[in-house]
Amino acid sequence: MDPSTLAGSPDGLRQLADLTTVALEALAGEASRREGPLPAGGPAAMRTAADETPETFIPEHGSDPADVVRGLTALAARWGVDLANPAAVGRMQCAPTAVAVAAELGAAALNQGLQAWESGPFAALLERRLLADLAALAGFPPTAAGSMTSGGTASNLMALLLARDDAVRRRAGVDVSRAGLSSLAAAPRVLCAAGTHVSVRRAAGFIGLGSDAIVEVEADRLGRMLPQAAEAALARMQSDELPVALVATAGTTDLGAFDALPALAAVAARHGVWLHVDAAYGAGALFSERLAHLVEGLDRADSIALDLHKFGWTPASSGVFLTRRPEAMSVLAQGAAYLSTPEDEALGFSSLAGSSLQTTRRADALKVAATLLALGRAGMQELVERCTDLALHAARAIDANPRLELATEPILTTVVFRCRPSRPAAPLEEWDRLNAGVRRALMQEGRALVARAVVPDRAGRAADHLKLVLLNPATTASQLEGVIDAIVATASEIDPVESDG
Ligand SMILES: *Cc1c(COP(=O)(O)O)cnc(C)c1O
Numbered sequence: 001m002d003p004s005t006l007a008g009s010p011d012g013l014r015q016l017a018d019l020t021t022v023a024l025e026a027l028a029g030e031a032s033r034r035e036g037p038l039p040a041g042g043p044a045a046m047r048t049a050a051d052e053t054p055e056t057f058i059p060e061h062g063s064d065p066a067d068v069v070r071g072l073t074a075l076a077a078r079w080g081v082d083l084a085n086p087a088a089v090g091r092m093q094c095a096p097t098a099v100a101v102a103a104e105l106g107a108a109a110l111n112q113g114l115q116a117w118e119s120g121p122f123a124a125l126l127e128r129r130l131l132a133d134l135a136a137l138a139g140f141p142p143t144a145a146g147s148m149t150s151g152g153t154a155s156n157l158m159a160l161l162l163a164r165d166d167a168v169r170r171r172a173g174v175d176v177s178r179a180g181l182s183s184l185a186a187a188p189r190v191l192c193a194a195g196t197h198v199s200v201r202r203a204a205g206f207i208g209l210g211s212d213a214i215v216e217v218e219a220d221r222l223g224r225m226l227p228q229a230a231e232a233a234l235a236r237m238q239s240d241e242l243p244v245a246l247v248a249t250a251g252t253t254d255l256g257a258f259d260a261l262p263a264l265a266a267v268a269a270r271h272g273v274w275l276h277v278d279a280a281y282g283a284g285a286l287f288s289e290r291l292a293h294l295v296e297g298l299d300r301a302d303s304i305a306l307d308l309h310k311f312g313w314t315p316a317s318s319g320v321f322l323t324r325r326p327e328a329m330s331v332l333a334q335g336a337a338y339l340s341t342p343e344d345e346a347l348g349f350s351s352l353a354g355s356s357l358q359t360t361r362r363a364d365a366l367k368v369a370a371t372l373l374a375l376g377r378a379g380m381q382e383l384v385e386r387c388t389d390l391a392l393h394a395a396r397a398i399d400a401n402p403r404l405e406l407a408t409e410p411i412l413t414t415v416v417f418r419c420r421p422s423r424p425a426a427p428l429e430e431w432d433r434l435n436a437g438v439r440r441a442l443m444q445e446g447r448a449l450v451a452r453a454v455v456p457d458r459a460g461r462a463a464d465h466l467k468l469v470l471l472n473p474a475t476t477a478s479q480l481e482g483v484i485d486a487i488v489a490t491a492s493e494i495d496p497v498e499s500d501g
Helices: 010-033 042-052 064-076 097-108 121-137 153-174 198-206 227-235 261-271 282-286 326-332 341-348 365-399 428-445 477-494
Strands: 145-149 188-191 214-217 243-248 273-278 303-307 319-323 403-404 413-421 449-456 463-468
Touching: 010 064, 010 097, 042 064, 042 428, 097 365, 121 145, 121 319, 121 365, 145 153, 145 303, 153 188, 153 198, 153 243, 153 273, 153 303, 153 319, 153 326, 188 198, 198 214, 214 227, 227 243, 227 261, 243 261, 261 273, 273 282, 273 463, 282 303, 282 365, 319 326, 365 403, 365 413, 365 477, 403 477, 413 428, 413 449, 413 477, 428 449, 428 463, 428 477
Parallel strands: 188 214, 188 243, 243 273, 273 303
Antiparallel strands: 145 319, 303 319, 403 413, 413 463, 449 463
16 A cells, blocks of 8 residues: 555545554454453553554654554554443543544545635535534524634633633723733733633633632532622722633533523623633533523523533534624634735635634534534433433432442532541541542553542532543443442452451
8 A cells, every 4th residue: 555645536535445444443353352441550551552662653664554554543442541431431531423433534534624715615614504503502693603622721711812802902992912911900800610620720821811810709519609709709899900701610520510600691791791601511411401401591601612522422622612792703813814815805715714713723513513413402412311311320329339428419420429438437638548549549450430529528628539420321320330339349449348358
């Protein structure tokens, strides 16, 4: 096989079909030998993995493409995490559907771009159409704008950027992107809760507001921002402070908690502050009639972050940023003649370059559109609800096990709990040590992949917990019980109870 054949040519398409078969056979071969979601042996096993890789990835002379694809794909599968394994319940990282991956292959072969009209005329049309449908699903008007992004982190950054420019323009008549923040006399403020995703705090730093601009609004035990506390924080703002945004969360990363969006939208509207809703995880609720009440009020946000690579069964990157305020997108305009010119734009050769932080940008909409077309809204609802049912099932099994303590009822598809030490009156450090130890032991053996969450215990102290993230709708109740049994068995090995023998 000629390694320089280009995928899109007739010869290339034949070679691609052959190489795809080679890759898929390698994946199937490795999958049949898997024993758990992670390779056994932990970090030490990665040294063995390193020994299996070629000495250099830049050899003087290349080798047969089929051998390369077979060898490297097999290594990646053998030493990677198997997201389709029912015991892979640790990361907010879904196993993608076959239809999504097939569409992604097509997109990669076409390698369309969104940076100029001629980089991908249909890719731009597809993204616009998909965003319009997602905006409508979120309850936004047809005038809404947005962009596909690399994920919630980038969407949250875009939100704060747009909110910053909007707030400063209205307050001081200054175009921050041009003049910078130094001309701003007031101290910018971003209101969020302690459990707001870390990317919001980082974004405040990146865009020059400083992470000190974050004002932490009081939240309840589940981490839901108290609307009256947000109201009070805004009412307390001094004349030398500038509230830039109120950031709410629809589906927190640990407990899956949803802020009271209607109440927060009313607070934001009263104070003329940009409301951004981080629904990176909670977006799944948009597809489910049963969960729709959780995202009530989302339509009143100024902007929303959604991730379909978390709760949408598409490969990363499938981030979505939406705003009800299309005029605010102008901060992203890119005035580069090589991308587009006003004359071209006026004649319809318009590009999406001015709607993204990126220049070169992949056609991420294809796999998302294919997944949604293949499943439909009803199919998405079924998958989402199967995952929430699994979470409820896990909670019952945890409740019934004397060795385990459930932190709180699951809201979405995360289940947060911890193992109880053998000594009933053990101090908090002993609980934390046991739970951290259980998680590491499971990863080390590769038997199960569970996450860590620091949430308040029943006494309100920040405590180490274990977290199951259930995003695999094919998992059965008994497989899930098997994972919980493995957790309990590991706890008993580390910290045996006398009567355990
Ligand atoms: C995962 C997550 C993010 C970050 O999204 P990425 O796609 O990883 O960039 C932001 N917010 C919430 C609530 C998340 O769960």
